[in-house]
Amino acid sequence: MDVLEAMNSCTAMRYFQEKPVAKGEIEKLIHAATRASSPGNSQGWEFLIIDDPEVKRVVGEKVLAGMGPFFANRPTSDDAVEERMLKGAEHLARNFAKVPTWIVCMARKVYPPQDPQESFMHSTIYPAAQNLIVAARSLGIGTCFTTFPGMAEPDIRELCKVPDDLHMFVYVAVGYPERNFMPVKRKPVADVITWNTYS
Ligand SMILES: Cc1cc2nc3c(=O)[nH]c(=O)nc-3n(C[C@H](O)[C@H](O)[C@H](O)COP(=O)(O)O)c2cc1C
Incomplete structure (x- = not known):
């Protein structure tokens, strides 16, 4: 698939088939990242x-213990797109264990070597994570960036024996999609571009 087409249809996927994603496919995603x-x-x-x-x-x-009360008490949104997103987010949280694979994107504070800065961890992990989701789309694999599993970070650290110097940034749900990929809805280019000088 053309990379521009993959970017254009790389919608956040919150509904997955239970079919596992093969190790080789996951490794391709990490290669891309x-x-x-x-x-x-x-x-x-x-x-x-x-x-x-x-x-x-x-x-x-x-x-679920952390998110349950939020979902139980949240008011319905008047915005249909937002409501659909929140429903999807709730579905994803409630079905955390059924998502075939979760990829925790992490970084170490290593740059610049003489005075490592936290901000460079963000600069490092987000371009890689975006490569990952676009590559997944090109392979017909759905993904969703999430941050809500962060509330279980201590548990993940303990269960998976994660070294202390690794910082967790974004948790990507990965699986074959149960819904269709759609064109992403974004601001028009004309609204966000300025050539040379603001008028
Ligand atoms: C850093 C980051 C964190 C996100 N966290 C969540 C999340 O916790 N739960 C969720 O359902 N979606 C999450 N998203 C996905 C966005 O909500 C989604 O990309 C956005 O609503 C646009 O939808 P689209 O990508 O399908 O066009 C996150 C996206 C980013 C970049």
């Missing part, structure tokens, strides 16, 4: 792949 740019080519990224059903079950229970 690690083709990204990083500050000074420092490549301080790391990716934790979670597909162990027991780990997903324990983390999923923690996530």
